[in-house]
Amino acid sequence: xxxxxNPEQQAAVTLPPRHALVLAGAGSGKxxxxxxxMAWLIQTGQASPFGLxxxxxxNKSAREMLTRLTALLPINTRxxxxxxxxxxxxxxxxxxxxxxxxxxxxxxxxxxxxxAAIKRMIKxxxxxxxxxxxxxxxxxxxxxxxxxxxPHNVAADDPHRRRxxxxxxxxxxxxxxxxxxxxxxxLLRAFELLQRNAPVREHYQRRFQHILVDEFQDTNTxxxxxxxxxxxxxxxxxxxxxxxxxxxxxRGANVGNMADFERDYAQGNVIRLEQNYRSYGHILDSAxxxxxxxxxxxxxxxxxxxxxxxxxxxxEQASDLLEARWIIDEIKxxxxxxxxxxxxxxxxxxxxxxxxxxxxxxxxAIPYKVYGGLRFFxxxxxxxxxxxxxxxxxxxxxxxxxxxxxxxxxxIGARTLEQLADLAREQNTSLFRAVPLMTGKGGTNLxxxxxxxxxxxxxxxxxxxxxxxxxxxxxxxLRAHYQNDREGVDRLExxxxxxxxxxxxxxxxxxxxxxxxxxxxxxxVSVGDGMEESSxxxxxxxxLTHASLExxxxxxxxxxxxxQLMTVHAAKGLEFDSVFITGVEEGLFPHENSLLEASGxxxxxxxxxxxxxxxxxxxxxxxxQSRMLHGQTRYAMRSRFLDEIPEEHxxxxxxxxxxxxxxxxxxSGAFRRGEAYNRPDGGTVAPxxxxxxxxxxxxxxxxxxxxxxxxxxxxxxxxxIGLSGMGQDAQAQIQFRDVGSxxxxxxxxxxDIIAG
DNA sequence: CAGAGGGCGATTTTT
DNA sequence: TCGCCCTCTG
Numbered sequence: 001x002x003x004x005x006n007p008e009q010q011a012a013v014t015l016p017p018r019h020a021l022v023l024a025g026a027g028s029g030k031x032x033x034x035x036x037x038m039a040w041l042i043q044t045g046q047a048s049p050f051g052l053x054x055x056x057x058x059n060k061s062a063r064e065m066l067t068r069l070t071a072l073l074p075i076n077t078r079x080x081x082x083x084x085x086x087x088x089x090x091x092x093x094x095x096x097x098x099x100x101x102x103x104x105x106x107x108x109x110x111x112x113x114x115x116a117a118i119k120r121m122i123k124x125x126x127x128x129x130x131x132x133x134x135x136x137x138x139x140x141x142x143x144x145x146x147x148x149x150x151p152h153n154v155a156a157d158d159p160h161r162r163r164x165x166x167x168x169x170x171x172x173x174x175x176x177x178x179x180x181x182x183x184x185x186x187l188l189r190a191f192e193l194l195q196r197n198a199p200v201r202e203h204y205q206r207r208f209q210h211i212l213v214d215e216f217q218d219t220n221t222x223x224x225x226x227x228x229x230x231x232x233x234x235x236x237x238x239x240x241x242x243x244x245x246x247x248x249x250x251r252g253a254n255v256g257n258m259a260d261f262e263r264d265y266a267q268g269n270v271i272r273l274e275q276n277y278r279s280y281g282h283i284l285d286s287a288x289x290x291x292x293x294x295x296x297x298x299x300x301x302x303x304x305x306x307x308x309x310x311x312x313x314x315x316e317q318a319s320d321l322l323e324a325r326w327i328i329d330e331i332k333x334x335x336x337x338x339x340x341x342x343x344x345x346x347x348x349x350x351x352x353x354x355x356x357x358x359x360x361x362x363x364x365a366i367p368y369k370v371y372g373g374l375r376f377f378x379x380x381x382x383x384x385x386x387x388x389x390x391x392x393x394x395x396x397x398x399x400x401x402x403x404x405x406x407x408x409x410x411x412i413g414a415r416t417l418e419q420l421a422d423l424a425r426e427q428n429t430s431l432f433r434a435v436p437l438m439t440g441k442g443g444t445n446l447x448x449x450x451x452x453x454x455x456x457x458x459x460x461x462x463x464x465x466x467x468x469x470x471x472x473x474x475x476x477x478l479r480a481h482y483q484n485d486r487e488g489v490d491r492l493e494x495x496x497x498x499x500x501x502x503x504x505x506x507x508x509x510x511x512x513x514x515x516x517x518x519x520x521x522x523x524x525v526s527v528g529d530g531m532e533e534s535s536x537x538x539x540x541x542x543x544l545t546h547a548s549l550e551x552x553x554x555x556x557x558x559x560x561x562x563x564q565l566m567t568v569h570a571a572k573g574l575e576f577d578s579v580f581i582t583g584v585e586e587g588l589f590p591h592e593n594s595l596l597e598a599s600g601x602x603x604x605x606x607x608x609x610x611x612x613x614x615x616x617x618x619x620x621x622x623x624x625q626s627r628m629l630h631g632q633t634r635y636a637m638r639s640r641f642l643d644e645i646p647e648e649h650x651x652x653x654x655x656x657x658x659x660x661x662x663x664x665x666x667x668s669g670a671f672r673r674g675e676a677y678n679r680p681d682g683g684t685v686a687p688x689x690x691x692x693x694x695x696x697x698x699x700x701x702x703x704x705x706x707x708x709x710x711x712x713x714x715x716x717x718x719x720x721i722g723l724s725g726m727g728q729d730a731q732a733q734i735q736f737r738d739v740g741s742x743x744x745x746x747x748x749x750x751x752d753i754i755a756g
Numbered sequence: 757c758a759g760a761g762g763g764c765g766a767t768t769t770t771t
Numbered sequence: 772t773c774g775c776c777c778t779c780t781g
Contacts, residue, residue, distance in 0.1 A: 057770065057771080058770060059770090059771085084771065085771075086770085086771045087771085108771090110771075111769090111770090111771085182771095183770085183771045184771090186771080187771095218770095247768075248768085248769075250767080250769080251768085251769060251770075349767070349768075350766090350767050350768070352766075352767090355773095372769090409757070409758095413757080414757095548771085549771065550771085551770085551771080567767085567768065567769090568768080569767090569768050570768090588767095591768080592767090593768095594767080594768095603768095629766085630765085630766060630772065630773085631772030632772080757781105758780100760779090760780085761777105761778090761779085762776105762777090762778085762779095763775105763776090763777085763778100764774105764775090764776090764777105765774095765776105766773090766774095
C-alpha cells in the first residue's frame with residue numbers, strides 16, 4: 001500500500017498520532033497521501049473506520065476520497081464520517097437537533113433562498129433597502145457567522161453598523177421561527193453545540209481520534225475553531241494543504257490558519273511534498289519563479305523527475321477577438337496532432353471572457369464544454385418543485401410558501417399576501433397558520449392552497465419518493481404550466497429529471513419501497529455509548545437535504561470529447577495535457593479590483609500559480625492588446641506576471657515588446673514603429689498613434705497620465721489606470737480607493753490631480 | 757398579472 | 772455591451 005509512495009509521502013502517511021501539517025504542492029499526490037493515511041490507520045489497527053473524521057470542501061472531493069479509500073481497503077464506508085464541513089455539521093445537527101435547538105426536519109437555505117428570506121424580512125420590517133441592500137446584509141450576516149459571531153458579539157460602533165446587527169438578529173429570529181438554517185448557520189450551530197454541550201462534545205472528542213482535513217488553506221476562522229474544538233480531547237489533526245494555492249480569501253478563507261496551526265499545534269511536525277508528478281520542467285519552473293514573488297509563504301519548491309519539456313508559449317494578439325481566433329487555430333492543430341479535446345483547457349480570469357471564445361469555438365464547430373453557471377438543483381423549475389416538497393415536511397417554511405403560493409398562478413395577489421403576512425406577524429406565527437384568519441376571496445384561495453399542501457403531505461405517507469415527486473409535479477400545476485409555455489421544454493425535462501433523481505436517490509440510499517414521509521426503523525448507525533440520537537430521516541427529508549447540500553453538476557454531457565472552458569478558480573484541482581491561460585493582462589489578471597491592497601495582488605499571483613500548474617505538457621499564455629469590456633474597448637498592458645517568469649522558460653510566438661514600451665502600452669509600441677495594425681475584421685488600419693496612451697492627455701490646463709493620482713468630489717481619491725480618446729472626448733478609467741473603478745469623461749468630470 | 761422598459765452593475769464561488 | 776432586477780403599465 002505504501003511501498004509505491006515516495007519517501008516524503010510515506011513519511012506523511014505513517015506519521016505518529018499527533019497534529020501534523022502536510023504542505024502538499026500542486027500535483028504532489030495530496031489526495032493519495034490523505035486516503036492512504038486513512039487506509040493505513042485502519043489497516044494497522046490504530047483506528048477503526050468510525051474513529052476517523054475526514055473533511056473536505058466539496059462533495060466531489062469527499063466522494064473521491066471514499067472511492068480511493070475503498071480501492072485501497074475493501075471496507076464498507078457507510079456510516080463513516082467523511083464529507084464536507086457542511087455535510088458533517090448537518091449530520092451532527094440532525095442527530096442532536098434537540099440539543100441544538102432545532103426541529104428535526106429543519107430545512108437548509110441555499111444562497112438564493114437566504115437572499116430571498118432577507119429581502120422578505122427587510123420589506124416586512126419596513127427597512128430602507130437603499131440604505132441596507134439585501135446583498136450587503138447577506139454578506140454582513142454570513143461574514144459574522146463565518147467569524148463565529150452572533151449578533152451580540154459583533155462590535156458596532158456606528159449607527160449604521162448597529163442597525164445591521166439588529167437586522168442580523170431579526171433575520172436570525174425569522175429563521176428560528178421558520179425552522180430553517182443557512183449554510184453558515186450549519187457550521188456555527190454545530191460549533192456551538194460542541195462548545196456548550198459537554199456530553200455531546202466529549203462523546204465526539206472520544207470517538208474521533210484522527211481528524212483529516214483536505215485543502216486546509218481554504219478553511220475559515222469558524223472551521224478552524226470547529227476542528228480544534230473537536231480535536232480537544234486528544235485527537236490528532238492531519239491537515240493537508242498548500243498556502244500557494246489559497247485563492248478563496250474573498251469567501252472567508254484564512255490562509256493564516258496554516259501558519260497558526262503550525263505554530264500552535266504542529267510545530268516541528270511539518271512535511272513538505274515537493275515532488276511533482278504532473279508537469280514538465282519549464283512549466284513547473286515558471287510556476288516556481290512566479291510564486292517566489294510572494295512574501296509570507298510557508299515556502300516550497302516543486303521539482304520533477306520528468307525532463308524540462310517544451311517552453312511555455314506566449315502570444316500577444318491585437319484584440320480579444322484575434323486572441324480567441326488564435327487559440328482556435330492552435331487547438332485545431334493540437335487536435336490534428338491527435339490530441340483529445342477533453343485534454344485541452346481554456347482558462348480565464350473572469351466569466352465575461354468566455355463568450356468570445358465560445359463564439360469562436362462554435363463558429364469552427366469544435367465541441368466544447370463550459371463549466372460553471374446554473375446547476376441542477378438551482379434551476380427555477382426545480383426549486384419550485386422542491387419548495388412544494390419542503391412545505392410537506394414543514395408548512396411553516398415561509399420562504400418556500402411564498403415561492404409557490406402563487407406559482408403557478410392561482411389568484412393570490414400581492415395584496416392578499418401582504419394581509420396574510422401582517423396577520424402572521426401580529427400572531428408571531430407562520431403564513432400557513434395565519435391562513436384561517438384570512439377572510440374574503442383571497443382567503444378562499446389561500447385556504448385552497450393550504451388544502452393542496454396538506455393533501456400532498458398526506459400522499460407522502462403513502463407514495464414512495466419518486467412517486468411523490470411525480471405527484472407534486474403534476475398536482476401543483478407545474479407541469480401544466482410549463483406545457484403551456486413555449487419555452488418550457490427544457491424546464492419540463494428538468495422536472496422529469498427531478499423525478500429520476502429521486503428514484504436514483506432512493507436506490508442509492510436503500511430506501512426501497514418506503515413511503516416518502518416515513519422513517520425506517522432500522523437506520524441507526526450509531527456507534528459507541530448510545531450518545532447519538534437517531535439521525536434517521538424520512539426519504540423526503542433526506543432528499544431535500546441532499547438537494548440543498550449538493551447542488552448537482554452544472555453541466556454533465558459526460559462522455560463527450562470536448563474542449564474544456566472554465567475560470568481559473570474552477571480549474572483548481574484539475575489537470576490537462578494542454579492549457580491556455582487567456583487574458584494575461586494588467587487589469588484582468590491581476591484583476592484591477594485586487595490592485596488596491598498588496599495581499600490582493602498576492603492572491604492573484606497564487607491564482608496564476610494555480611492556473612500554470614494545471615498543465616501537464618503544454619502551456620500557452622495569451623493576451624490581447626485591446627478588449628471589449630463593459631461595452632467599451634479597453635487597452636491593457638501585459639500582465640506583470642509575465643515579467644516574473646524568466647525568459648528561459650518562455651517562447652514568444654509574437655514579438656515581445658521592449659519592457660518600457662510594453663509597460664506603457666503594447667499598441668502604442670506598434671504604432672510608434674509605424675506598423676499597420678490588423679483589424680479584427682481582416683482590414684488594416686493605417687498607423688495612428690493615440691496620443692493619450694503614450695504621453696497622457698491634456699484637457700484644459702490639466703495633464704492626465706496613467707498612474708496619476710486624482711481626486712473627485714464624489715468618488716474620492718483614485719489612480720488613473722486607463723486613458724482613451726483626445727481633447728474634450730478623452731476618457732479616463734480611474735480606480736478609486738473606495739468606490740472601485742469608474743470611467744469618466746475628462747471634459748466633464750471635475751478632477752484634481754494630486755500626484756503624478 | 758404579465759410583459760415591457762428603464763436603471764444599474766460588471767472578479768473569482770462551495771456549501 | 773449585456774443581462775438581471777425592479778417597477779410601471781395596459
